[in-house]
Structure formats: C-alpha cells, structure tokens
Amino acid sequence: QVQLVESGGGLVQAGGSLRLSCAASGRTSGTINTTMGWFRQDPGKEREFVAAISWRGGSRDYADSVTGRFTISRDNVKNTVYLQMNSMKPEDTAVYYCAGKFGNIVSSIGADYSTWGQGTQVTVSS
Secondary structure (H helix, E strand, C coil): CEEEEEECCEEEECCCCEEEEEEEEECHHHHCCEEEEEEEECCCCCCEEEEEECCCCCCEEECCCCCCCEEEEEECCCCEEEEEECCCCHHHCEEEEEEEEECCCCCCCHHHCCEECCCEEEEEEC
C-alpha cells in the first residue's frame, strides 16, 4: 500500500510563492505508471482540481484558475510530486491534497483517484 504525505504549506503574502511536495512511501512500486494530481478544498466549498501530471510528465493539466501561475512536476526516483505556486492570490487559500491514480490519462475528477494524502494548509494573506 502506498501512503502520500504532503508538505510545504504555510502562510504567504499575496504575490508570493510556495512549493508543495507530496512524498510517496510504503509500497512505492505501486507508484509506477501512475498519474498524480493536486486538489484543494476550502471550508464550506467543494473540492477543486488544481493540476495533474502523468507518469513520465508528458501530459499535464491545470485548472484555469491556476494556469500560468502553478507548475506541477514529479521526480520518480524520489517518488515525489511537486506543486510550484507563484503569484499567489488570497483565493488560493485552501487545504491542498495530492492524489494518485493508476494509468497515464490525466484526470481532473477526484473520484478517479484512489489514493489521497492528508493535506497541507496553504493560506494567502492580502
């Protein structure tokens, strides 16, 4: 079984940057040929897709709200996925979750992902 642990969240001013990491542990052979995604959820709101990346990074998808500001990447040797967040806005405030699914088709649908981390809080002050 694979466990996902997010880190890198915190408080940042509007216009600033943060880099989130999602490290896989446990049966990491289970991460082979997986698509990884980032989602976020603010209290009182529905979970929202942020970005996804295929196993070799050839396919990436972003929510319109973060395109041009956020970049998803992965290091399969380190079993880690990253989310670089630049030009951050107060509306980026949320708990950010990473998730994994088998296969190389990137998806923005949370129900397609079978493994989830516990989340890391990101707060952007105005």
